[in-house]
Amino acid sequence: xxxxxxxxxxxxxxxxxxxxxxxxxxxxxxxxxxxxxxxxxxxxxxxxxxxxxxxxxxxxxxxxxxxxxxxxxxxxxxxxxxxxxxxxxxxxxxxxxxxxxxxxxxxxxxxxxxxxxxxxxxxxxxxxxxxxxxxxxxxxxxxxxxxxxxxxxxxxxxxxxxxxxxxxxxxxxxxxxxxxxxxxxxxxxxxxxxxxxxxxxxxxxxxxxxxxxxxxxxxxxxxxxxxxxxxxxxxxxxxxxxxxxxxxxxxxxxxxxxxxxxxxxxxxxxxxxxxxxxxxxxxxxxxxxxxxxxxxxxxxxxxxxxxxxxxxxxxxxxxxxxxxxxxxxxxxxxxxxxxxxxxxxxxxxxxxxxxxxxxxxxxxxxxxxxxxxxxxxxxxxxxxxxxxxxxxxxxxxxxxxxxxxxxx
Numbered sequence: 001x002x003x004x005x006x007x008x009x010x011x012x013x014x015x016x017x018x019x020x021x022x023x024x025x026x027x028x029x030x031x032x033x034x035x036x037x038x039x040x041x042x043x044x045x046x047x048x049x050x051x052x053x054x055x056x057x058x059x060x061x062x063x064x065x066x067x068x069x070x071x072x073x074x075x076x077x078x079x080x081x082x083x084x085x086x087x088x089x090x091x092x093x094x095x096x097x098x099x100x101x102x103x104x105x106x107x108x109x110x111x112x113x114x115x116x117x118x119x120x121x122x123x124x125x126x127x128x129x130x131x132x133x134x135x136x137x138x139x140x141x142x143x144x145x146x147x148x149x150x151x152x153x154x155x156x157x158x159x160x161x162x163x164x165x166x167x168x169x170x171x172x173x174x175x176x177x178x179x180x181x182x183x184x185x186x187x188x189x190x191x192x193x194x195x196x197x198x199x200x201x202x203x204x205x206x207x208x209x210x211x212x213x214x215x216x217x218x219x220x221x222x223x224x225x226x227x228x229x230x231x232x233x234x235x236x237x238x239x240x241x242x243x244x245x246x247x248x249x250x251x252x253x254x255x256x257x258x259x260x261x262x263x264x265x266x267x268x269x270x271x272x273x274x275x276x277x278x279x280x281x282x283x284x285x286x287x288x289x290x291x292x293x294x295x296x297x298x299x300x301x302x303x304x305x306x307x308x309x310x311x312x313x314x315x316x317x318x319x320x321x322x323x324x325x326x327x328x329x330x331x332x333x334x335x336x337x338x339x340x341x342x343x344x345x346x347x348x349x350x351x352x353x354x355x356x357x358x359x360x361x362x363x364x365x366x367x368x369x370x371x372x373x374x375x376x377x378x379x380x381x382x383x384x385x386x387x388x389x390x391x392x393x394x395x396x397x398x399x400x401x402x403x404x405x406x407x408x
Contacts, residue, residue: 010279016198020194024194025155027187027190028190030162031190033163033264034163034179034183036242037179037261038179039058039118040243041246046111046114047111053366053367053370054111055243056363057115057363059243062119064119065125066125066352067355067358070129071349074345075348077348078345082131082132087191089125090191091187093124093184093187094187094188096117096124099117101177101184102181105175105178105181130344145335145336146284146336147279149328149331149332149335151279153274153327154276154279156275167261168261169261172258224338227330230290231330231353232357242264244369248374249309252312266320268320270321271321271324272324273324274322274324277321277325284328284329284332287393289326289330290392293392297382297384297388299318300382303315304379304382334347338350365381368380
């Protein structure tokens, strides 16, 4: 017999279409993490100088399209069948990854070419994000939405264990190009799984509110604006961990490719715990969101002070736990509160707020690490998150009387 608590935690998996969707999402996320790790490592190996700056630019190009295209991608998710959007992005990512893998194997990749492939990954991710988040509601009633989002986050961060581990193993055994080829295969498998889904809501009529009108409606919800502002700051400083881990591994501790992948996997183990804690929770609250953001900042500050690679590795576990707890709580609360008729547009705007400062943050973190030491941007990220969480908590307390108010 399966314990009642386990059935409750994993209840969304009882729906067949959600299982196919979850499997496809797992493949996409494993592929995405493999490609990001391989791209960062490739940038470190082919850059003649300024390695931190090169990695920062690669990361910025991955996230810049989310700033520019996410609102329009949200409108696309409202107007087109979401499965069609997801299949198109998976195929585009498969083709680009296979091409990059072939070029890497032939040792003909230059830094500008790597920048171009990073930009392709960013554009596809920007289009994919709002459609994937909104598609969850096709299989899930509102009462189970937090559970479904938590399980989706669990799969996402399971991929943060599998993706870096697979990328590190493939790069060590068969070269960096093999990791990109495996990425392409994962995206093709995800396309097949999406084709097995039987349920699809009709696309929204064209006369629904436009992007400007949707933004105006969203502005009538001050709590959602606070969540967007907090997500903006936390993502810019605390979600650029692929840069900070890469630089700490190579510059501060001089670790190998396998050890580098292991560091990322350790943080992902903490993230899995954070996702499970949210799947089993009764729902997100303002206090939960602000506490997780502040705790994340504290964990970053401690990581910056770790004297050795083992202590740094251990510090990554609470960073993973708190980052995922924060992201799931914030996105769940936002989806529950956003008006249904502008769901895709609202999620697109939330994604834009989440990534609006990530490109600049990535470039600045890389540059600061080149000028000073990787510990400096890591510590600044921690202190900034603590300050942002305190400000957000105070603003929400003024509206509700206490930060523990649970969203209706």
